[in-house]
Amino acid sequence: MSPFNLFQRISQAPTKPKSAPVARQFDVADLYQGPIALGAEGETQARPFDEKLRQAYFWIVNHAIISPHYDIEYNDGPSQTYSVGDSRRTLNLPSAQSYSSFILLPLLTFATRRKCLFVGGPGRGKTASALLMGVLAGSTVKEVKRAMQHGHPQMTVADLLGNPLPADLVNAQSMDDIRIAWRAWLGMRVKIVDEYNRIPTRTQSALLTVMGDNYAEVLNHIYECPEAAWYLTANDDQGGGTYQVIEALRDRVDVTVQALAFNPRFLNELLLRVEENVRPEELVPPDIIFTESEVDQIGEAIRQVGIPDAVRRRLEFFASQFELFETAGGQFEYMTKDTARLAGADRGQAQAADNGRDRLKDLGCQTLNGISVRTLMALMIYAKAMAYFRGNGEVELEDLRQVLPFVLHNKLQPDPDAPFFALPENAAYRSDRLGWLRRLFDLSNDEFNRLDLDRDDPVGVLSAEFDLGLDGVSERETLARLNRIEKLIGERTKGRKLYGPLYDDLLKLKYLHQRYTNYRSWLRSQ
Amino acid sequence: MISPAFASILASGRAQFNARAAEARRRFPALDMAAFGAFLHDGVDPLVVAVAAAAPERVGGATLAAYDMALELVGHGLAGPAAKNPFLNTVWRELAPQFAPLLATAPVDVLGMLSNAAIHIASVAGARPAQWQAGMAAVAPQVGSVAQLRAVGQVLAWRAGVAHFRLGALAAADTLPPALALAAFGEPGAQWPQVHAQLMANPWRGNADGREFGSFTGLGGDFGTPPQVRATADGFVVRSAERHYLLVADACGAVLHSATAQEYEQANTGMPPSVRLDGATVHVGARSIALDLPAGDIALAANAHTLAITSPWTHAIRLLPLA
Numbered sequence: 001m002s003p004f005n006l007f008q009r010i011s012q013a014p015t016k017p018k019s020a021p022v023a024r025q026f027d028v029a030d031l032y033q034g035p036i037a038l039g040a041e042g043e044t045q046a047r048p049f050d051e052k053l054r055q056a057y058f059w060i061v062n063h064a065i066i067s068p069h070y071d072i073e074y075n076d077g078p079s080q081t082y083s084v085g086d087s088r089r090t091l092n093l094p095s096a097q098s099y100s101s102f103i104l105l106p107l108l109t110f111a112t113r114r115k116c117l118f119v120g121g122p123g124r125g126k127t128a129s130a131l132l133m134g135v136l137a138g139s140t141v142k143e144v145k146r147a148m149q150h151g152h153p154q155m156t157v158a159d160l161l162g163n164p165l166p167a168d169l170v171n172a173q174s175m176d177d178i179r180i181a182w183r184a185w186l187g188m189r190v191k192i193v194d195e196y197n198r199i200p201t202r203t204q205s206a207l208l209t210v211m212g213d214n215y216a217e218v219l220n221h222i223y224e225c226p227e228a229a230w231y232l233t234a235n236d237d238q239g240g241g242t243y244q245v246i247e248a249l250r251d252r253v254d255v256t257v258q259a260l261a262f263n264p265r266f267l268n269e270l271l272l273r274v275e276e277n278v279r280p281e282e283l284v285p286p287d288i289i290f291t292e293s294e295v296d297q298i299g300e301a302i303r304q305v306g307i308p309d310a311v312r313r314r315l316e317f318f319a320s321q322f323e324l325f326e327t328a329g330g331q332f333e334y335m336t337k338d339t340a341r342l343a344g345a346d347r348g349q350a351q352a353a354d355n356g357r358d359r360l361k362d363l364g365c366q367t368l369n370g371i372s373v374r375t376l377m378a379l380m381i382y383a384k385a386m387a388y389f390r391g392n393g394e395v396e397l398e399d400l401r402q403v404l405p406f407v408l409h410n411k412l413q414p415d416p417d418a419p420f421f422a423l424p425e426n427a428a429y430r431s432d433r434l435g436w437l438r439r440l441f442d443l444s445n446d447e448f449n450r451l452d453l454d455r456d457d458p459v460g461v462l463s464a465e466f467d468l469g470l471d472g473v474s475e476r477e478t479l480a481r482l483n484r485i486e487k488l489i490g491e492r493t494k495g496r497k498l499y500g501p502l503y504d505d506l507l508k509l510k511y512l513h514q515r516y517t518n519y520r521s522w523l524r525s526q
Numbered sequence: 527m528i529s530p531a532f533a534s535i536l537a538s539g540r541a542q543f544n545a546r547a548a549e550a551r552r553r554f555p556a557l558d559m560a561a562f563g564a565f566l567h568d569g570v571d572p573l574v575v576a577v578a579a580a581a582p583e584r585v586g587g588a589t590l591a592a593y594d595m596a597l598e599l600v601g602h603g604l605a606g607p608a609a610k611n612p613f614l615n616t617v618w619r620e621l622a623p624q625f626a627p628l629l630a631t632a633p634v635d636v637l638g639m640l641s642n643a644a645i646h647i648a649s650v651a652g653a654r655p656a657q658w659q660a661g662m663a664a665v666a667p668q669v670g671s672v673a674q675l676r677a678v679g680q681v682l683a684w685r686a687g688v689a690h691f692r693l694g695a696l697a698a699a700d701t702l703p704p705a706l707a708l709a710a711f712g713e714p715g716a717q718w719p720q721v722h723a724q725l726m727a728n729p730w731r732g733n734a735d736g737r738e739f740g741s742f743t744g745l746g747g748d749f750g751t752p753p754q755v756r757a758t759a760d761g762f763v764v765r766s767a768e769r770h771y772l773l774v775a776d777a778c779g780a781v782l783h784s785a786t787a788q789e790y791e792q793a794n795t796g797m798p799p800s801v802r803l804d805g806a807t808v809h810v811g812a813r814s815i816a817l818d819l820p821a822g823d824i825a826l827a828a829n830a831h832t833l834a835i836t837s838p839w840t841h842a843i844r845l846l847p848l849a
Contacts, residue, residue: 026760026774028680028694034642035602036595038635077768272555276548283552 049298050391053111056136056288057389061103064132064280065125066269069260071434072099072402074390087428097390105257105406106133106231108385110190110290111298114378115211115230115252117196117410120259122235127194128281129259130231134190135284137229138291144192147185151198153242157206160199161186161216162223175220182223186216189228189292196232196249198242204249211252226292254378256409258434298388305384306394310454314397315379317453318404318444321363321500322412323370327353332510335503337369348417357497359419363440363447364500366420368413375411382407397445405437412437458488459505466512475523478516485513528567532574535589543593554601561606562597569605569618570596573637576623581630591633595641604645613655617644621659624666628675635672643679650688651748652739652779658686665709677702681710687779690760696725729831730847733777736832740764742841748782749841756793757829763793764843775832775845798828800848808835810848817844 032038061067073079076096084091102125109116110133118126127148134144149160162182172178185191193199199207210216211230216223232253234245272278290298328340340347347368359365382403387395414421414429414436421430429436448454462485473481489509492502528536536543551557570592577588599605605614617640622629628636647655661682669675677698684695699707704718713721724731741747750767757763761774763785772785802809806821810833817824819837827834828848835844 026690026694028684028691028698031646031680031683031688031691032639032642032676034638034645035598035604036638036641038638038642269555272551276552278552 049294049301050388052288052290052294053107053298053389054391056290057099057103057107059285059288060107060129060132061100063283065103065129066262066266067100067102067125067260068263068266069100069102070094070098071101071260072104074098074398074402101406102129102257102259104386104389105255105382105403106130107136108382108389108403109133109231109255110136110229111295111389112302112381112385113227113229113295113299114254114381115232117253117256118231118233118259119256120235124259124261126233126259127192130190130192130194130233131281132284133229133231134188134192135281136288136290137188137190137295138289139188139190141279141281144188144190147188148192148194149185151193151195151242153198153200155199155203157203157218160203160206161210161218164219178219178221180218180221180223182216182218186210186223186225189226189295191225191228191230193230193232195234197234197236197245201243201246204243204246208246208249208252211249250410251372251374253410255382255403255406257406258409302381302385302388305387305392307380307383308394311383311395311397311400313453313457313460314445314448315376315400316504317448317501318441319371319376320504321444322367324364324498324500324503326357326498327351333507335498337367341369357499360423361447362499363443366415366418366436366440368415369411371408371412375407379404379407401438401441401445404441405434408437409433412440459508462488462512463508466515470515470519473519475520478520478523482513482516482520485509485516489513528571529575529578531578531585532566532571532589535574535586539590546594546597550597550601554597556603557597557601558606558608561608562600565596565600565606565615565618566593569615572619572623573626573629576626577630577633580626584630588629588633592637595634595637599641605641611645611648613648613659614641614644617641617659621662621666624663625669625675628669628672632672636675639672639676639679643683647683647686647688650781652781653683653687654779655686658682661685661710661712665706668706668709674702674706678706678710681707685711685778687781689776689779689781690774690783692729692776692778696722728847728849729776730849731777734847736844736846737775737780739773739775739780739843739845740841747841752838752841753836753843754825755827755834755836755843756790756795757827757834758789758793759829761829762827762832762834762843763790765790766841773834773843777847780845794829795827797826798848801826801828801833808833808846810846815846 073092073094074096075094079095080093082091082093083089106116106118106129108114118129120126131141131144131148134147135141139147160183162180164178164180168178193207196204196207206216210225214225214227216225273280323336323338325337325340326335328337328343328345329335357365379400383395383400386399386403387393390399392399414433416430420426426436426439429439453460462481465481489506492505492509496502547559547562551559570589573592574585574589578585596605599614603609604611605618609615618637622637622640625636625640643658644655647653647658658679662679665678665682669678680691680698681695681702684691699710700722702710705714707718708714708716708721711721711725730736740749740753743750748766748771749764750769753764753766755762755764755773758772761772764771764773764782765787770785770787770790772783772789774781774783800811803824803826806817806819806824808815808817808824808826817835817837819835820839823838825836827836831848833846833848835846
């Protein structure tokens with residue numbers, strides 16, 4: 001079977017059956033479970049890995065990195081809110097377990113072996129947090145520190161990847177005779193690149209190969225790296241480093257986390273560390289160290305977490321908003337921001353020609369680009385990881401909402417000239433990118449609700465009908481479906497402005513129409 | 527002032543005890559040394575005195591175990607003058623010394639079990655910690671091993687209101703000598719096999735009137751709105767103010783656990799033929815019980831042993847034995 005068939009097949013997975021009522025097992029031994037560890041009879045069974053992950057999170061957040069910023073908020077019922085200051089910003093007291101992104105996102109990166117970028121000023125714990133992740137993977141603090149790559153303006157490819165052995169260079173008759181002394185960090189399961197925006201552009205390209213393709217190449221010799229979680233740090237990710245970060249390298253980063261300021265109310269914790277001469281990274285409990293096999297199993301379990309159709313549809317709707325740029329293309333398929341970017345067209349001029357749409361309502365007007373496939377995949381992986389971390393078997397909309405800003409932080413570029421940012425109440429979103437992205441998702445969901453797409457989605461119905469397969473579909477039925485598609489296109493385009501979701505719907509309908517047309521031709525040839 | 531026995535042990539191992547305290551302070555940055563000192567005086571000293579009287583040769587080991595455990599408990603904020611629930615202090619001060627012979631031989635197990643159990647029972651809403659303590663004290667002279675202590679503690683926890691321990695506690699009681707099991711049930715003159723069979727068959731044995739459970743959250747109760755109830759094999763799934771609970775109840779007590787909307791949807795809404803509602807009177811077999819509730823909106827739910835009665839006019843659930 002061609003490997004491509006894997007993606008062409010209609011899913012064979014059954015729809016999730018309604019689970020049977022859970023038979024509860026109340027265990028009288030729970031009486032003796034508590035803070036005091038007892039002997040063999042009192043011990044609990046091995047913890048599931050999601051629990052171990054949560055244990056690691058809480059250990060870090062309570063004992064290692066002092067980050068009392070619970071910016072990933074979950075609510076279970078109404079929460080208490082306060083309006084604070086002249087700007088009347090909302091202080092929310094979440095009613096369910098909430099998390100600090102600065103700890104949680106790196107931990108989810110560790111569990112999924114993705115790539116995380118820490119941004120923030122010096123001394124805010126970026127490197128310390130990355131170092132802790134290395135320790136969680138079973139390396140000693142010394143090993144992690146020695147393997148950490150420190151970006152600097154003179155960093156060469158050899159500094160990064162390894163040197164040919166000098167004796168071989170003199171005596172070798174061919175490239176194969178030259179042995180390479182590979183750098184030890186290439187074999188680490190947690191790779192840390194400190195201040196990656198200080199690395200020269202050429203060395204960034206070598207780093208890109210390792211990050212993107214998971215191998216290093218020096219003088220035709222290849223080093224295959226093991227699957228690893230990556231942590232990069234940058235004091236300034238907006239171009240303030242020594243070198244501009246190449247776009248492809250920036251695109252390889254899956255999630256960006258901002259290190260927030262230290263709250264001096266927690267100075268006593270620092271004082272204790274000073275007095276006791278304690279470094280948290282040296283005290284990581286063995287119980288929260290993960291073996292390679294455990295991380296493999298966690299990764300597998302995370303991939304198995306389901307994303308319900310309703311949640312996926314909201315993501316589809318959100319992602320649909322941003323690529324359309326009506327004046328960029330003469331042909332329907334090319335009316336995208338990428339077309340304009342590739343042509344180096346004057347954006348202001350193109351925008352001036354694009355009139356008639358509600359530029360405040362159109363979320364696509366707020367960004368300079370659309371969302372890439374890599375970004376969408378990262379979004380789904382992190383949403384699954386978040387659900388797994390919370391002990392759930394399915395992603396909830398809130399999981400997606402919480403991880404979305406961190407995944408899109410570096411990917412969705414805001415258009416500072418957009419009318420949205422000119423409104424006084426939105427001025428803060430010019431600098432608060434995470435807040436803006438979350439607001440963007442909320443606005444998209446509001447629009448989704450207004451259109452009642454949960455219940456009334458004719459394109460979704462046609463798509464589901466097609467997904468059932470064409471086996472046995474008669475010509476008459478094919479023609480009926482073609483008519484339905486044409487009728488729907490007619491209805492959807494009648495007197496309407498073109499917005500992103502409509503554009504994607506029309507492209508999908510065109511695709512369905514084409515598939516049915518081909519099928520009808522085949523039927524007639526039989 | 528602490529006892530001379532304890533003072534002498536502390537003095538002889540001063541460096542070691544200080545090092546342990548310093549290490550605990552690293553693990554528990556919030557450890558309040560003044561609170562720890564107070565707990566040594568109020569909680570640990572009586573133990574040391576009791577063990578010194580029962581087995582003087584083992585007092586050192588028991589003291590060290592108690593000292594370490596005290597550091598951990600105070601470090602967690604569970605013991606000492608600032609403890610959120612003072613029951614653990616009471617157990618150390620009053621109950622643990624009564625198990626001095628066992629403490630001397632297995633101090634970590636005994637103190638650990640008593641401590642964990644005290645924390646657990648104190649955390650179960652509706653449980654009666656004082657009853658558990660009194661029951662444990664009453665059987666203490668008969669408890670000869672850690673295993674017996676474990677089983678007796680479980681039986682008495684159930685009897686003190688931890689209703690969901692019923693089956694486990696009955697299984698634990700079977701491991702005890704019959705006399706000790708009967709003592710734990712407060713029926714020293716009975717025959718254990720018969721008592722066991724009756725307890726297995728009827729969760730409401732010894733309580734023919736049933737019980738009332740729940741009240742308005744605004745007055746410190748459990749339910750934000752009048753609850754709606756459906757039956758399951760384990761108990762009843764309760765819905766109140768968009769929240770769901772599992773209510774497990776029997777003759778000894780009633781405990782709420784969390785549940786899901788799905789469990790509520792899947793719970794049983796049927797009613798056994800022996801139960802009939804006539805206005806504000808419910809008939810269970812030959813029994814008729816007049817309810818002090820407005821007729822018309824009364825709802826019933828029943829499992830194999832229990833009938834639950836609710837009404838939009840009350841936040842309480844009436845639980846009646848069906849037998």
